[in-house]
Amino acid sequence: MNRVLDTHDGARARRPLRRPRAATVTKIAMVAPAMTLFLVFYVASIVAGIVLSFYHWDGLDPIRFVGFENYRVLFSDPVFVTNVKVTLVVVGACLVCILPLALLLAVCLSGPGRLLPLFRWIVFVPVVLPLAAVALLWAEIFNPVGGLANQLVGKLGISPVAWLGDQRVTVWALVLVSIWSILGLHVVIQLSALSAIPTELKEAARLETPSVWRVFRHVVLPLMRDSLTVSAALIITGTFVGFTSLAFVMTRGGPVHSTEVLGLRAYLEGFASLNFGMASAITVITMLLTIVLVGVTLFIGSRRRIEY
């Protein structure tokens, strides 16, 4: 009892020295394990990446400071320009396809229908499959000889396509796989945002206009702004990582660099060319690009926010 009173008054009048210090120790100790792991592996790698991007290092010869040389070489390298373009095209295509599709499916999946929980389960299945399995599965589907894709287009009377061997087609084939593997996640994000909209709001709007489309366009859609922004940000960061894995397994960046996104280029620069300074410079550019793209997304998403 004594102690209780002590704490209570102490906090107000003369702060006893032992208490706050114990609290400080506790709060630091509780964050310390997570923070240590984070500093040692994540923050250190970012710093290492930034520092190394100004050096030339092949892992064997002594490391040599070269200033902005790595960046200069990169920006005058036409292949690197292609890498950036491919990355932006892939991110853009994923955004343009996934957001409307996810919204459409979420609208179809919302509501009290008895079969809908089953469908909600199904759309998420591709998301939990290992990406390596997804990549190998689709590589076989796109197999030019006897693969499912060519059998399908064959039935439509189109001659066989070299899905993973034609530099105009391959990137789109991989975008398709990318969408297939991640769409379910975004459907669920949109669905949970849709179900958070109060029904009264929609009913009130329905009294104003009989058009379901107009209710959706002017009442529901503005309220989905946050969830769409989150989806868009996740698509951007997810594509940077996920597409790299897909391309690594399915094409190794080929044919003719047409699927070589930035992540893959950094990998090839590090492992095939043993040029770690250059790989670090690519990593830094990738980081900046992600930050800018997500930043723009969040900025667009936070403008003209509506609250009811």
Place this chain on the structure above:
Amino acid sequence: MTTAQRETAAASATAPMWDERTEAASHRRRRAIKLLRETARYLILAIATIAALYPVLWMLAVAMKTQPEYAQDPMGLPSHINFDNFSAVLSNPDVLQYFRNSVIVVGAAVPIVTFTAVLAGYALARLWGRGGMVILFIFLFSELVPISIVAIPLLLTIKQLGINSGILRLICVYSVLMMGFAVLLSRAFFRSIPEELREAARLDGCSEFGVFRRIMVPLARSPITLIAVISFIVLWNELFLAVVLLDSAAGRTLPLGLTEFKGRYATNWPTVSAALLLSALPTLILYGAFQGRIANQFSRSTTRE
């Protein structure tokens, strides 16, 4: 409101009701539209189902075929159920080694990330106040720039630290990969628990850590389970970091091993697809068991804050 206005308003409000035929027609029309809408809805869902499941079911069908049978008819159903491909995969010593490595790596990383993240999440939610924003920002930043993006500098850092065991490398990095997500999710949960609970326990003489251990952890059982399950699914499937960080053959996890396996059995797709299905089994089972909650939390964790 003038009388004239009131009259027109009343007229327009009651006009449809006067004519019962119009009323019935519009009722019929509304029902037709609703029917049309429901048809469209289920049509779209049917297409989505085929798109999502057909490749998976096809893989299952192929896994039960023999190689010649597949070459002859890749699309049809297998002539009879046969699990030879599955048993071939399960008796392959390499695959078993990949499986063992995956179990060790994920089995260590999931408890590490869950434990450290829940601790940090609680401290950030309740003990740090404004000062915690800086720390929180670092975790948020990792959601923006995932550790996979800095894979190459990460490899160099790890070499500098002298961590040579592939398994140990992955355990450390996988814990960090899920850390941002897990900290943000548990912080959001602890913020939703009333502050009074903690204050009451503190007044009863419970230490700050005691509050966490005796009151908060038991309350947080469901977010803790979710962090563990989602981390398991993501890490079990992780490929790119394993590719970069395992520069020697030792410690290959299942996803990485599969790409090797495929290289060696390039001509025998039925066996490969059996291997792919088996590798996906643990996550599919977990997803089946925690279905709704996982799907929701996957999104909730990111929409919060």
